[in-house]
Amino acid sequence: MAAEKKLVGYLCTGCGISERLNVNQLQTIAVREGKIPEVKQHARLCAPDGVQMIADDIAAGATHLMLAGCSRRSKVEAFSFPNVAISRANLREGVIWARPNTPDNQETTQEMANDYVRMACAELRYLNIPSPSGEQKLNKNILVVGGGVTGMTAALETAAAGYPVHLVCDEAELGGVWKNLYKRVPFRAAASAVPNGYDVDLPQPEEPGITEMSAQVLANPLITVHFNAQLSKTSGAPGRFAADITNTAGATVTENFGAIIQASDFKEYDANQLPEFAYGKTPDVMTNFELERLAKAANGAPLKRPSDGKIVESVAFIQCAGQRSEQNGHLPYCSGFCCTESIKQALYFKAQNPDCDTTILFDDLRTPGAAGEDFYRCGQQEMVTFSKGKASAVVKNSAGLTVKFQDLILNEATELNCDLVVLATGQIPNNGPDPYAQLAVDEAETEEEKEAARIKLEVAPPSILNLDYRQGTDLPQLKHGFLDSHFICFPYETRRTGIYAAGPVRRPMDMKQAMDDAVGAAMKAIQAAESAANSAAVHPRVGDLSYPVFRKEGCTQCKRCTVECPFGAINEDENRYPVFNESRCRRCGTCMGACPVRVISFENYSIDSVNQQIKAVDIPDEFSEKPRILVLACENDAYPALDMAAQAGIETTPFARVVPVRCLGSVSLSWITDSLSSGYDGIVLMGCRRDEDYQCHFVRGSAIAAERLSKVGDTLTQLNLEPERIVVHEVAITDLERAPRLLNEMAQNIEKIGMSPFKF
Amino acid sequence: MGDMSKNYRLNFLKEVEANVEEGEWVKMCMQCGVCSGSCPLGKFWNHPPQEIFMMIRAGKREEVLTSNAMWMCTSCYNCIVRCPRELPITHIMHGLAHYAKRLGLIPQQQPTAKFAQLFWNNLSNKGRVNELKLGVKLYFMNGIGEGFKTSLKMKDIGMGMMKTKRMNPLEIVGGHGLEDIKGFQAMLKKAQELEDQRIATPRP
Ligand code: SF4
Ligand code: SF4
Ligand code: SF4
Ligand code: SF4
Numbered sequence: 019m020a021a022e023k024k025l026v027g028y029l030c031t032g033c034g035i036s037e038r039l040n041v042n043q044l045q046t047i048a049v050r051e052g053k054i055p056e057v058k059q060h061a062r063l064c065a066p067d068g069v070q071m072i073a074d075d076i077a078a079g080a081t082h083l084m085l086a087g088c089s090r091r092s093k094v095e096a097f098s099f100p101n102v103a104i105s106r107a108n109l110r111e112g113v114i115w116a117r118p119n120t121p122d123n124q125e126t127t128q129e130m131a132n133d134y135v136r137m138a139c140a141e142l143r144y145l146n147i148p149s150p151s152g153e154q155k156l157n158k159n160i161l162v163v164g165g166g167v168t169g170m171t172a173a174l175e176t177a178a179a180g181y182p183v184h185l186v187c188d189e190a191e192l193g194g195v196w197k198n199l200y201k202r203v204p205f206r207a208a209a210s211a212v213p214n215g216y217d218v219d220l221p222q223p224e225e226p227g228i229t230e231m232s233a234q235v236l237a238n239p240l241i242t243v244h245f246n247a248q249l250s251k252t253s254g255a256p257g258r259f260a261a262d263i264t265n266t267a268g269a270t271v272t273e274n275f276g277a278i279i280q281a282s283d284f285k286e287y288d289a290n291q292l293p294e295f296a297y298g299k300t301p302d303v304m305t306n307f308e309l310e311r312l313a314k315a316a317n318g319a320p321l322k323r324p325s326d327g328k329i330v331e332s333v334a335f336i337q338c339a340g341q342r343s344e345q346n347g348h349l350p351y352c353s354g355f356c357c358t359e360s361i362k363q364a365l366y367f368k369a370q371n372p373d374c375d376t377t378i379l380f381d382d383l384r385t386p387g388a389a390g391e392d393f394y395r396c397g398q399q400e401m402v403t404f405s406k407g408k409a410s411a412v413v414k415n416s417a418g419l420t421v422k423f424q425d426l427i428l429n430e431a432t433e434l435n436c437d438l439v440v441l442a443t444g445q446i447p448n449n450g451p452d453p454y455a456q457l458a459v460d461e462a463e464t465e466e467e468k469e470a471a472r473i474k475l476e477v478a479p480p481s482i483l484n485l486d487y488r489q490g491t492d493l494p495q496l497k498h499g500f501l502d503s504h505f506i507c508f509p510y511e512t513r514r515t516g517i518y519a520a521g522p523v524r525r526p527m528d529m530k531q532a533m534d535d536a537v538g539a540a541m542k543a544i545q546a547a548e549s550a551a552n553s554a555a556v557h558p559r560v561g562d563l564s565y566p567v568f569r570k571e572g573c574t575q576c577k578r579c580t581v582e583c584p585f586g587a588i589n590e591d592e593n594r595y596p597v598f599n600e601s602r603c604r605r606c607g608t609c610m611g612a613c614p615v616r617v618i619s620f621e622n623y624s625i626d627s628v629n630q631q632i633k634a635v636d637i638p639d640e641f642s643e644k645p646r647i648l649v650l651a652c653e654n655d656a657y658p659a660l661d662m663a664a665q666a667g668i669e670t671t672p673f674a675r676v677v678p679v680r681c682l683g684s685v686s687l688s689w690i691t692d693s694l695s696s697g698y699d700g701i702v703l704m705g706c707r708r709d710e711d712y713q714c715h716f717v718r719g720s721a722i723a724a725e726r727l728s729k730v731g732d733t734l735t736q737l738n739l740e741p742e743r744i745v746v747h748e749v750a751i752t753d754l755e756r757a758p759r760l761l762n763e764m765a766q767n768i769e770k771i772g773m774s775p776f777k778f
Numbered sequence: 779m780g781d782m783s784k785n786y787r788l789n790f791l792k793e794v795e796a797n798v799e800e801g802e803w804v805k806m807c808m809q810c811g812v813c814s815g816s817c818p819l820g821k822f823w824n825h826p827p828q829e830i831f832m833m834i835r836a837g838k839r840e841e842v843l844t845s846n847a848m849w850m851c852t853s854c855y856n857c858i859v860r861c862p863r864e865l866p867i868t869h870i871m872h873g874l875a876h877y878a879k880r881l882g883l884i885p886q887q888q889p890t891a892k893f894a895q896l897f898w899n900n901l902s903n904k905g906r907v908n909e910l911k912l913g914v915k916l917y918f919m920n921g922i923g924e925g926f927k928t929s930l931k932m933k934d935i936g937m938g939m940m941k942t943k944r945m946n947p948l949e950i951v952g953g954h955g956l957e958d959i960k961g962f963q964a965m966l967k968k969a970q971e972l973e974d975q976r977i978a979t980p981r982p
Contacts, residue, residue: 214864216802332787377786395863398806403786403835406809420782427809427832434786 025142026080027057028072030064030087030109038114039131044086047132051634052139054084064093076102084142086135089661090678103145103622107131107138108661108676115664116758117672126644126672133635133675140634146621148564153600154257156551157276158182160543161261163249163482164281166194167228167529168521170235171536172279172543177240181544184273185235185243186263192232192243195283196529199226200313200366203358204389205530212392220396221389223362226529244271252278253486255587255599256516257550262484276547277516279539280493280501282482283532284445284522291347292340295441296412301325302419303412303439305339306359313366320370323418323437332375332436333367334421335360336409339441342381351498353444355528357384360442361397368400377434379407379423387530407432412439445526447500451478453490453586485514489586493519497710500525503717510539511557513585513717515602516546550601558604558654558715559680564620565600566609572617579609579618584683584718606716607684611723616688625686628677632689635675637697640777645673645699645768649761650685653678654715656704656749659757670758671765674702681705682746683719687726690744691733697777699768702761703727703746713750720748740771784837794834796980797880799873803865807831813857813867823847827857827867830874843883848875849890880977892919904955905962909945911953 165187204221520539682705705720814826918925
C-alpha cells in the first residue's frame, strides 16, 4: 500500500451534467470542503482521453480518486484501475436523471449534487487500497464427496480441466443411487424432422452408462478414488482445506484441497408411510426404486410379480405417491424425475409384451429435459395409457390388485384391476445434520416450536463433511432439507464458501440434470481454489481483495460476529477471540455491522467510510422545509433499482441522500444513531427479500439487519423521536417504480410529522 | 359401477385402431382439451372429442359407440387446425360414427343419422339427389303432423327455389337421374363388396 495518499478529483461535465448543474460550484466544494487539492473537469471522462488523463495521474503518483459523474455501476470497465482507491459521486443517475429539469427544482437539484460530491470526498479519505493477504497458496486439488453419477461427473469434469480430484465414495463401488438403473431416461429429443404421428421415431430408454462412467473415473490418472471411505474431519478454508479420509477399516489419510464439491445425491422415500396403497401388505405393491432393481435383475426377461411369480400382464403406476402433499410423512415437493421414470418403466413392460396393460395415473405429467415431451409421446405411441387420476387406495382382490381412483377427465370415481402397482415415490436429500438445528432449539419462541426443533435435532442424520467450523459440521439447509443458497440466482453456492452442492442434494432432479449440475459445481470449485490463491473473494464480490480486518485489543469476545456471519467464516481461538478465515469470507460486512465495539472493518469499506459520508451531508436548519433522508441501500438490488428508475425518468425526492452498502447486514447501528443525532429527519434501509425465497446475495444479511433494527425503537424513544422516522424495506432489483416511491413516501411522512429537532 | 374388469384395458382402443378410420391416432391425444374448447357445438353433445378419446382408453365401449357425439360433428375442422398433437379429430369422429352404424349402435331417433340414411337412399337410387323428395322425406321423417308444420314453415324457401329453377315440382314423380343407372348400381355394389372385404380382413 502506498504510504502517502495522493488525492485527485475528476468532475465529468458530459451526459448533460454541465447543462443541469453548476459544475464550478461543485469543483469549489470538492476543493474547499472535500479537501481534494486538485480537481479536474472533463467533457467526457469515460472517453479514451479522459481515461488516459486518469491513468497518467496514477502513473504520476495519484492513489485516491474521486470521480463525480455517473453511477458507480456505470462505466465500470473504463474506470477500473488497479491498486488505487476510488469513490464515485453519482451525479447522473443519482441527481440529474432523478430530478425534473425545471427552474423551480434547480436549487434542490444543485444541493443534491453538492452533497454527493461532499460524500464522495469524505469517503475517499477513509478508503485504503486492499492488497492480497497471501494467506493461501494455489492448491489445485478438488475434493468430491459422493460416488454417484453427480460425483463421478464432477470428478471427470474437474480432471478434464486439469485439476486433480480425490473422490470419496462411501461404498465399495461407484454408482451410488444410480447403479441399480436398468435403463436411463433418454438424454436427447427426437430429431427435429420427426413429425407428429403414431408411428414415428421417438427417443427410447437408453443404456444407463454407469459402468462406462465408473471405468472412466477409475482410469483417469488425475482422479484418486477412496472406496468405503468417509470424511472424519474437514477443516481449513478454501485454498487450504484439510480432510481426514477414513475407511471402514479405520485407516485415515489426510489430504489438502482447494475446494470441495458435495454430491451426496438422495435417499429413497420410505413407502411404509403409504399404507393406503397397501405398501408392505403385499409385495406386489412396490416403489419405482424397487421396480428398477427388479428390472435390472431380470435383465430383459419378463417381469414377474413377487407374490406368486406370475408374469405381469397389467400394471398401474401411481404418480406423486407421498409427494406434493402436505399430509404428515409426505413430501411437500415434486421430485421432478418420477414422471419420466414411470414412462421408462412402463416401456420395460411394453418391450417384453406390447399387450401388457400399463396405466399411469398422474395429476400433472411433468417431463423435464430435452427428451421429456418426446419421451411422453414415445410412451403413448407404445400404448401406455395415461390417465389424469387421483388414486385413493390399493386393495387386494382374488386375482391381484384393485386401484381405486378418481378419473379427473371423466370426472368419476372408478377403479382398475392389475397384477402389479408401482408407487412413484420421491427423493430425499442425502444431507448431514442441519448446522443451525441447535440454534433453532435455543431460539424457539414457543414450547411447540422448541419441541419440533428438538425432534429435528434428534433424528438428524450423521454428518457427511464433519467440518470443524464454529457453526456446525455440515452445509446449511434451505427448504425441506435441501442444501442450496438460491435455486435460480446462485445455484451450487452454499453458505460455506468453497464448498459447493451439486445434484439431488440441492434440489430433486433426474440423472441428466444431476450431470449438468456437476459440471457447474466443478467450474465453481475450480474458481474458488484459484480465487483463494489470489486472496480474492468469490460470489458475489468476485475478485474483491479486501477482507475483514479486526482490532483484537478492542474486542470484548461477545461472539456476535461469529454467530452472525452467514458463511461460518469465523472460528474462535482458545481465548474465545474470533479467528477470521479470509478465504471463507464473502466480504458481506455482516460481522462489521454486528460488532458493538466497532473493531471490524475493511480497507475499502468501514464504519468510518460510511459515517464520514453521513456527516458530510449539509443539513439545513429546522425551518428550511428541506428535510434530509438517509438511505442505506443494498448495492446488489436496491441501489441498481434506484439507478434504473432514474434512467426510466422516475422522480425521486430531492431530500434523499443514498449511501450504497454491501449488504444490509453490514449496517452498523452506530450509523443510525449518529445520523439521528446529527439531524437527519428520516432513515430508509433498503435490503433484499429475506424469507424462504430470499434474494439476498449474502443469504441472511438482510434478515439479520431486520432483526437488529427491530431493537432501534428504544433509541428513538430515548431521543423522543417518532418511530416512523426509520423504515426497513425489502426491495427487488425490478422494483423500479416502487423504490423511488418508498423514498417519496418518507418525504411525505416527514412533512406530516415535522422536521427533526436535532439540527445544529 | 358394474363390470370393472375391462376398465383401462387396451381391448377397446385396439378395436378402435382396427376398425375406425384414423383410429391409430387416438392413443396420441394428450388430453389438453383444446379440441373441446374449440368445438363450436361440443357443449351440446354428451361428450366432446377429448372426452371421447379418454373414454376409448378407459375401455368405455358401450358409452362411446352409443354416444351422439360423433353424429353431431359438423366437420368445421376447428379442432384439427388447433390440436397441438395434430390428431385428425374430425375424421376420427366420422370414423367412429361409421363404425357405430356398422354395429347398429346408432342412438334412437338420432336426427343426423336419420338424415344421412335418407340422403344415401335418395342419392343411391338414381345417382342424383332429388331435392324435392329428400326435402319431403326429411320433413315427414317424424310423422305427418310435424311434416305439415315444417313444410308450412319452409314454404317460402321452397317457392323461391322453384322460381329460380333450383327445384322442379315435377320431380315428385320419377325425377332426374344418371343415364346409365344400371352401371351406377353395379359400381356401388362392387364398392360395397370391397368395403366388406376390407372390414373382414384384420389390419396388421
Ligand atoms: S464479511 Fe461476511 S462472510 Fe466475511 S467474516 Fe464478516 S460476516 Fe463473515
Ligand atoms: S463482534 Fe466484535 S467484539 Fe464481538 S467478538 Fe466479534 S470482534 Fe469481538
Ligand atoms: S386437442 Fe388434440 S391432444 Fe388436445 S385433447 Fe384434443 S385431440 Fe387430444
Ligand atoms: S370438426 Fe367436429 S369435432 Fe371438430 S370442432 Fe368441428 S364440430 Fe367439433
